[in-house]
Amino acid sequence: MSRFRDPYPMTTQNLLVELFVEELPPKALRKLGEAFATLLADGLRGQGLLAQASTATGFATPRRLAVHLTDVAARAADKPVSQKLMPVSVGLRDGQPTPALLKKLAALGVADAAVESTLGQLRREGEGKNESLFLDSTQAGASLQAGLQKALDEAIARLPIPKVMSYQLETGVALPGWDSVSFVRPAHGLVALHGADIMPVTALGLVAGNTTHGHRFEAQSSPIVLAHADRYAEQLRDEGAVIAHYEERRQSIVAQLQAAAAQVGGGCRPIEDDALLDEVTALVERPNVLVCQFEEEFLQVPQECLILTMKANQKYFPLLAADGTLTHRFLIVSNISPADASAVIGGNERVVRPRLADAKFFFDQDRKKTLQSRLPLLDKVVYHNQLGSQGERNLRVVAIAKAIAAQLGLDVAQAEQAAQLAKADLLTDMVGEFPELQGTMGRYYARHDGLPDAVADAIEDHYRPRFAGDALPRNPIGVTVALADKLETLVGMFGIGNLPTGDKDPFALRRHALGVIRMLVEKAPQLALDELLALAQTAFAAHLPEGTPFQDARAELSRFIEERLAGNLREQGYTAQEVDAVLALHPQKLADVATRLHAVRSFASLPEAPALAAANKRVSNILKKADITTTPTAMPINILGAAFINVGIGFFNINRPKDTVQPMVDTALLQEAAEQALYAALQTTAPQAEQAFAAGDYTASLQALAALKEPVDAFFDTVMVNADDAALKANRLGLLAQLQQAMNRVADISRLAA
Known part of the structure; x- marks a missing residue:
């Protein structure tokens, strides 16, 4: 080189x-x-x-x-470069360069005068037909x-x-x-x-x-x-009076805000809002925080309104008292630092006053009409061109909320009232000016109308959770209406085929699905997802604009929610295998999922787990490929099979399709010692696992299966499932179906197999 x-x-x-x-x-x-x-x-x-x-x-x-x-x-720095030119057989003939090689060198910028010296620098690499010519050079570093x-x-x-x-x-x-x-x-x-x-x-x-x-x-x-x-x-x-570093400027604003609040005294503190702080940092080159105030009479207006107008319209930092209530003082971040700041302070106080006066006017005007009196106007507000008006949507939400309240044993009348009034504040002047306050103003107006606190709180809370990590509704009525509202949106949009695509989700269906999951897990563990989707589907059947093409998309929607749940569980640290094993059974009571996952993780740590998971996978494959036309239609059902069918086997529905292998065993056809031993082990182990499952002890239910390892291994070592005798084959398939039922009560453990 x-x-x-x-x-x-x-x-x-x-x-x-x-x-x-x-x-x-x-x-x-x-x-x-x-x-x-x-x-x-x-x-x-x-x-x-x-x-x-x-x-x-x-x-x-x-x-x-x-x-x-x-x-x-x-x-x-310069760097060495090695370039492959061509096979030796193509570039050299009798030791002399071929026209192809000369042409290649010319293309690389080798001058005619330098060809001879360059040929002497060529390097050979490889053997036989794979031997090639390489040119080593040095590439000058960039300036x-x-x-x-x-x-x-x-x-x-x-x-x-x-x-x-x-x-x-x-x-x-x-x-x-x-x-x-x-x-x-x-x-x-x-x-x-x-x-x-x-x-x-x-x-x-x-x-x-x-x-x-x-x-x-x-x-x-x-x-x-x-x-x-x-x-x-x-x-x-x-020289320039500019703090060039963004973070330094931001920290300066934070320090000045805290100092100004301390100067006001009384335990006051500036409102915490990172988005506002970032925006203000980007508006000033050298921040100067000043204290301003407005007339105390404006504090009669809900503080959410005042805070929103000061933050959104003026980029001010409202000052909160020690108890979290709004004070009549606020902080501004000025971009200038005059010796006398009175003109800057006075100017900002004059600017904010009309904003606050507008908020007070809207609040006073809105309270002249009750929320109930505004309901007929919802019929004139378009919700979706295929799903009708907000009034029609309101009928569906009310129907779903009443059904959920009945399932939860709540006051159905309160749930109905909260659901009816949940969207009424959309017709108020305040929400028209500040859409961010929908729900919040509904709560204030409901209290003004003398409605129960549970109803008023539910009106505000039915939008929750609005984002990841947001609080859930504070009372059961709020949970009921929030579930009804989100289920109506999900079932409606799926019913007309308006689904999220890629990163586009204009109706926030992913967020709604995550909200439903959180509420079912944390607030309403007794509710089953499939039953809720059925309630919502029924509401659409009763309250849908005439002529709207609407399909039953519950299966697709259930998968959609399950995918959101799977992603959420993986973020919590569960492995894809663990999540897949539990969700493969499509559990409808989502509050059980975490318990099942814990049980699966405990089971996977057992020494018998890998062999049982592999055996379960083998059983699943055998049953999928089984020629079920040979399965007898009338065969004695043993005690184990009867127990499973009578109590219901979770997600092995008793209304299973007729073309699946039935979990039926005729003990007279158990000929091999290994199949007799497996059957006997099932008679002992399965009831133990079932009892633990019924008690909600999923860990014990799965761990009871460890006793099946040896009889399962012996069965596959010595028994031919696909026997020539059709009756024997059917009986052995029925035994495997029973085994699969026993093993897959908590999760499909075949998904744990490597």
Whole structure:
């Protein structure tokens, strides 16, 4: 292999790259800043321009994206390259190069004068027909300017921009050939410094320099001439009045909010809202927290309304008292720090007052009508063009809620009332202005109407859980209405074929399914999923717009819910095999699933478990392939079989299809000692397992099966199931069916087989 000495010394300095732009979208700023730093670092690292210990520090303010990288080389190290050319038989004839080889070398840039020396450097590898020619060379490392240009172009192209805008470039600023550009916001400056040296790269029609801009109003100088890559954050702070680092700015806001709340006293604290904090951090370059207030009379309005309007419309931080109630004070994060802040405080107080007055007006007007009086108007609100109005939907939800309440032994009248009024607040002025308050305002108005607390709370809670980790309804009536509401949505959308596809789920069916699962597990363990789906299907049969094509999609919906449950269980740490074994039986009381999984995990730890799981899998395969036409239709049912059929065998339905092997055994046909021993073992073990199962002790039920290992192994070692005698074969298949029933009460343990 040839050796090449890099004539360029390997020098490293720190690198700074900044894009100066117009105000970036605040909700996207954090991700844009993180992505810009990561993408640029990855691009340089991939070209060998970053040292192993290099670190990347991202900066993001409302008007800039930047990254500081340590230990960046001026030129990447050269690297050896070995290239396979062609088989020796093709490239050489009688030791001389063939035209094919000469053509290949010319394509690789080998000059005619260098062909002879290059031929002497070719290396052979392999033997016989597999012997090939290789050319070893050294590839020069990329220069920083070329490598940075490539990395910058790729980083800009891959930024997670929520919405691209196109704009015309300023006259005299654009590079030749650039008239317009597309980016998240118009870019006005580009900085690229390697140490103190400018890297003349280009981007978005701009040429890199060493100048940037500070705070729009409070910078000491503009533009700011950056002396060195390492002085970027320092110069922006001192000369530009800008805290360039996003997290540092965010922490400053948090500290100032807490200090301001402490200054107010009385145990006050700012409301906690990470999304609001992130957004405000992206709106200011140097935060300054100030205390403001509004008239105390507005506190008569539900605090949820006031908090929402201050957060959503004004980006303020409401102050809560020690007991969690709203105070008449709030905190603002200003982008300026005047010596006298009274004008800033007064201006913000004037701005928020009309917002709060609107909320008070809506609240006062809404209370002039009862929720009950608004119900007829639901008939005029479209729910879905195929499923009718909100009024028709309301009839279905009420029917489902009444049926669930009856199953749970609740006050059916209260469940009916809560379900009837659950959507009535959609017709109020307050919810019309603030849709986020649906349910919340319903609860306030229900209490104003003198309804029971259980009904009022259920009206608010029927939307729960709204998201992962959200609280569940606080009382059984709320659980009933929440289940009814979500089941109506699920059965309705599946009934018209409006299913989620990929990442598109406009009706939040996945979230509804997870909500149903959580409530059945945590709040209503006695309810069975299949019975609930049947209730909802019946409600649609009675209350559906005439002519709507509607199918019974309960089987598909049940699978959909089961898939959500499986994913949730895997997230909790159960293995795919464990989950598959339990859900293979399609348990309808979802509260039992965790207990079954624990039992399966305990069973799997037994030394007999692998053999029994493998045997169960073998039994399943035999029964699937069995020629059931040879199974007698009238055969004595032993005590074990009768016990299973009388009590019901879980998911081996007594109404099993006629073309499946029946768990029937004629003891007179048990000829082999091994099949007699297996049958005897079943007579002892199966009742023990069944008794434990009936008592809810699934672990003991599965562990009782350990006694079957030896008779099962002996059976398969010595007994021919597919005997020539049809009666013997049918009897042995019936014995295996009994074995399968006994083993698969808690879970399908064949799914545990490797």
